[in-house]
Amino acid sequence: MSGADIRADHLDTDHQDTDHQDTEPPDPPWRPRDERRGQFLRSISARTSLRTKLITAVLGLVILALAAISVASVVMLRQYVTTRQDSQLGAAFAQYASGSQVPPHAQPGYATNTPSNLVVALQRPGTQVIWSSASMAFNGLQQPLPQLPANSTWASNPNGVLLTVPAQSGPDTWRIIATTNIYTVQNLSTGTSQQEKLNFVVGVDLGNVGAMTHRLILFDLIVGGAIVLVLAAVGIAVVQANLRPLNDIELTASQIAKGHLNHRIPERDPRTEIGSLGRSLNAMLSQIETAFHAQEESEQAAHRSEDRMRRFIADASHELRTPLTTIRGFAEYYRQRGGVRKGQDQVSGTSPADSSAPDSPAAEDGLTPRDLDRIMRRLEAEASRMGLLVEDLLTLARLDQQRPLNLAPVDLLTLAADAVQDARMVAPGRPIDLNVAPGAAFLVDGDEARLRQVIGNLLNNALTHTPPDTPVRVKIASGMLDHATPAVVLDVEDDGPGMERDQAQRVFERFYRADQARNRASGGTGLGLAIVSGLVAAHGGTVSVRTAPGEGADFQVRLPLSPGARVGEPGDADDDGDSPASAR
Numbered sequence: 116m117s118g119a120d121i122r123a124d125h126l127d128t129d130h131q132d133t134d135h136q137d138t139e140p141p142d143p144p145w146r147p148r149d150e151r152r153g154q155f156l157r158s159i160s161a162r163t164s165l166r167t168k169l170i171t172a173v174l175g176l177v178i179l180a181l182a183a184i185s186v187a188s189v190v191m192l193r194q195y196v197t198t199r200q201d202s203q204l205g206a207a208f209a210q211y212a213s214g215s216q217v218p219p220h221a222q223p224g225y226a227t228n229t230p231s232n233l234v235v236a237l238q239r240p241g242t243q244v245i246w247s248s249a250s251m252a253f254n255g256l257q258q259p260l261p262q263l264p265a266n267s268t269w270a271s272n273p274n275g276v277l278l279t280v281p282a283q284s285g286p287d288t289w290r291i292i293a294t295t296n297i298y299t300v301q302n303l304s305t306g307t308s309q310q311e312k313l314n315f316v317v318g319v320d321l322g323n324v325g326a327m328t329h330r331l332i333l334f335d336l337i338v339g340g341a342i343v344l345v346l347a348a349v350g351i352a353v354v355q356a357n358l359r360p361l362n363d364i365e366l367t368a369s370q371i372a373k374g375h376l377n378h379r380i381p382e383r384d385p386r387t388e389i390g391s392l393g394r395s396l397n398a399m400l401s402q403i404e405t406a407f408h409a410q411e412e413s414e415q416a417a418h419r420s421e422d423r424m425r426r427f428i429a430d431a432s433h434e435l436r437t438p439l440t441t442i443r444g445f446a447e448y449y450r451q452r453g454g455v456r457k458g459q460d461q462v463s464g465t466s467p468a469d470s471s472a473p474d475s476p477a478a479e480d481g482l483t484p485r486d487l488d489r490i491m492r493r494l495e496a497e498a499s500r501m502g503l504l505v506e507d508l509l510t511l512a513r514l515d516q517q518r519p520l521n522l523a524p525v526d527l528l529t530l531a532a533d534a535v536q537d538a539r540m541v542a543p544g545r546p547i548d549l550n551v552a553p554g555a556a557f558l559v560d561g562d563e564a565r566l567r568q569v570i571g572n573l574l575n576n577a578l579t580h581t582p583p584d585t586p587v588r589v590k591i592a593s594g595m596l597d598h599a600t601p602a603v604v605l606d607v608e609d610d611g612p613g614m615e616r617d618q619a620q621r622v623f624e625r626f627y628r629a630d631q632a633r634n635r636a637s638g639g640t641g642l643g644l645a646i647v648s649g650l651v652a653a654h655g656g657t658v659s660v661r662t663a664p665g666e667g668a669d670f671q672v673r674l675p676l677s678p679g680a681r682v683g684e685p686g687d688a689d690d691d692g693d694s695p696a697s698a699r
Contacts, residue, residue: 165361166354173350177343185335189328196327197279200290200319204277207233208292208317222247223300223313226260234260237298238314241265243283258282261289261318269293279321286325291318360389364396376404435504438497445490507642510568511625511649520562520653524677527557527566527603531591534570538587542578546586554593557603558677561654566674569650572643573607573670581611581667594673596656601676610667619662623648647672 207229225247226236236244244260259282275294282289293316300311363381370378379397383390528551535549559566570589577587588608596602614622621627626641647670651658656674 166351166358169354170347170350174343174347177346178339181335181339181342185332185339188335189331192331193324193328196321196324197288197290198277200321201277203231204233204290204292204317204319207231207235208275208294211235211315211317223298223311226316232319234316234318234320236260236263236316236318238263238293238316240295240312240314244316258320259284259287261291261316263291263293263314263316282320286323288321288324289318290321291316293317360393364393367396367400371400376400376407435501438501438504441497442494445493449487449490504642507646510646511642517653520565522560522562524558524679525561525563525566527559527605527674528591530563530567530570531589531605534567534574535589537571538574538578542583545578545583547574548586548588550588550590552590552592555601555676556680557591557593558680559603559654559674560677561674565650566654569647569672570605570607572647573672576643576670577607577609577611577668581609585609585611593676596673596675601680602656602673603676605672605674606669608667608669613662613664613666613668614660615664619660619668622660623658644670 223237224239224242224244226234226244227247228234238244242265243263246260261280262283263280264278275292277290277292280289280291281287293314295312295314297310298313298315299308300313301308360381360383367378367380379400380393382397383393385391385394532549535547538545538547574587574589577585581587586609588606590604590606590608592604592606594602594604623644625645627645628641648658651672651674654674656672658670658672660668660670662668
């Protein structure tokens with residue numbers, strides 16, 4: 116090859132290296148095949164059920180154990196049958212092989228039997244022995260003799276080693292022992308003696324060992340197969356029975372997946388693995404169910420809160436829009452009339468009454484001071500109404516923020532008596548009574564100003580929503596908040612028109628009005644009873660209403676009795692409420 120060819124080959128090699136320098140070397144051919152094989156086995160294992168794996172593993176171990184037992188039994192049987200005559204062979208061998216003379220009845224190339232059923236033979240190396248004529252005639256033995264080794268190594272030096280050899284014909288097996296010696300052999304035809312190197316062999320017929328082992332193998336196969344079938348049936352039943360709890364767990368999981376969170380795994384002995392697993396899963400399911408219901412309740416509460424907030428904002432906007440509209444209307448009216456006409460009353464001598472007449476000159480050029488006073492009174496009334504609404508909203512906001520109350524022992528009887536006296540001054544023509552039941556001192560731990568607001572709102576609600584001559588009764592007595600908590604019970608009853616059931620269920624909602632009349636003359640904000648509910652709840656009490664159409668309404672407040680309350684003599688309360696507490 117020339118130098119140019121060498122350089123060309125070198126450049127071509129460099130070009131190929133440059134083209135493939137960014138290419139990763141291919142995987143060895145064996146790696147993808149092994150990976151595919153591993154993936155295939157893993158996929159089979161993943162698709163196989165636990166029952167099949169357990170049963171297959173148990174049967175596989177049983178089959179391996181039976182095979183090992185069968186092999187061991189066959190080996191031990193062959194060894195036993197083969198070696199059980201070894202001691203007798205050894206003794207006979209030692210007896211007959213000690214001398215250099217030919218044993219009795221033994222001839223070179225022939226075999227003869229002994230009284231102990233052993234066979235003695237003299238083998239010329241490399242040949243086989245046959246029965247002597249005397250043995251054939253005397254015993255009639257027809258069984259084949261052993262197939263003696265014909266190789267030169269064994270023939271030259273058997274060394275007294277025990278060997279197992281087949282028969283010359285047939286299925287029998289022989290056990291032999293031999294040694295090499297120089298024997299004096301007499302030639303019967305010539306009558307002379309000569310020295311000859313012969314193998315002295317002692318053997319015993321073991322019978323058909325192969326047939327025996329074959330029968331044992333067949334027996335092992337039959338018995339082993341029956342054992343495997345029985346164990347398979349029993350194993351399937353046992354595995355099914357023991358895996359039934361897993362079926363229950365699977366069924367429970369499927370029911371829970373469908374949304375039935377109240378399903379539980381049947382309880383079993385917690386000392387077992389399945390029992391411990393079932394208890395742990397039931398505890399987990401209980402927590403999941405509790406968390407799920409809590410989330411549902413939280414979502415529902417959030418939706419309800421959102422709805423209440425929307426309704427609250429709409430109602431508050433509506434309530435605030437009414438006074439704002441009135442204030443804006445009067446302000447525009449004042450601006451459109453040009454303000455107050457200066458000096459009108461003093462210059463023209465007209466009275467304020469005359470200035471309001473349609474034909475009065477003052478009506479054309481501006482407002483008189485009397486008109487301005489009327490506008491200011493309306494503005495003041497609407498501003499007061501708006502102020503009350505804002506105060507109520509602030510009160511509710513403080514309750515929502517759960518601001519702490521100024522708690523102190525408060526005599527609820529005194530507050531009730533004061534509220535009744537105030538109501539009598541507001542409505543002097545209406546019968547308003549205070550009834551006090553005998554019992555303990557009516558002391559509660561609360562905020563006095565807020566408790567006054569509770570009683571005042573309840574009385575104002577009764578005065579506002581009943582006809583002017585409807586009796587109102589305030590009752591105070593001892594009772595129970597629950598089964599173990601003593602309480603002070605305050606009732607505000609009226610004989611008014613009452614409410615429907617659905618109205619009574621919503622009466623404590625914010626801005627709710629049973630008559631849905633927002634522009635009525637009463638001017639109420641619809642927040643009084645909502646404030647009562649919030650304040651009573653903040654004091655740890657309850658408020659409820661009992662009412663029916665045409666039967667009036669009874670608003671009942673229960674507040675926990677103060678621990679410092681003492682049992683005393685009840686006050687003397689008459690029907691008109693002139694008790695010592697109410698006379699203050």
